[in-house]
Amino acid sequence: MSPRVPRVSDVMTRRPRSLPRESTLHEAARLMRDEGIGDVLVTAAGRLCGMVTDRDIVVRAVAEDWDARITSLGEVCTADLATVRPDDDAATAARLMRERAVRRLPVVDEKRRPVGIVSLGDLADCERLSVPTLEEIWRAPPNL
Template sequence: MPEIRSIVRENVVTAAPDAPVSDVATLMDEEDVGSVIVVEDDRPVGIVTDRDVAVKVVARREDPADVTAEDVMTGDVVTVPLDAGIFEVIRTMQDESVRRIPAVDEDGRLAGIVAFDDFVVLLGRELDQLGDVVEAEIPPYEHV
């Protein structure tokens, strides 16, 4: 079974726990991402999503400069090892009800991130290749 390292995105947008949410939101905008991994000593300790910013800050009329990443992050972030199998990661995402999951190296340091969308793209590519194989084996249709 392919390992997650084959599709993991290595360039992960990160922030410190004490980063103001205004800075985290700016990072999301500049990097065009929907989440930022909160790290301490290169280890993921939480995740802040665009939904966290909208619901826990904007909807509550909090000042994003006064709220930190740690205040709104989902702590005890679910991670997977880089050598985890793709199906194992999908199952973990389903069991934990998450759409994004950081990958860590053998020392627990952040090594990348994979999102649900990455699996959709992977599946699409695999189905396209499978379609090519099947199509090559089907005799051509004769049109009258």
């Protein structure tokens, strides 16, 4: 009998950090600094509506001279997100990362509430995923 394919829930980071879309870039940047993370999930009424990364803050806001104390996450976040469910297999997450040229995927429940985040690093620990697949994701140009 072959070993079970790992599920997203086996490798994801639980309790992802999130902020409401009305929160400011300044609040997100401080949270990222304080928690040592590079992304914050953006929510509306507790449901996932986007994600903002440290790179988004720099490239989309700071470089454009936007005021981080008044610019909301809703103005800067990526809203068109690929997501996975906790019971999806890790290979599905890797495929989505490759197709969308992203290195992180939010993990949501049936009501689109964030329950985790799975990163390229999380998938690198999965022995059953092919190295070429992970290398393709890593080498993909950033998705702006």
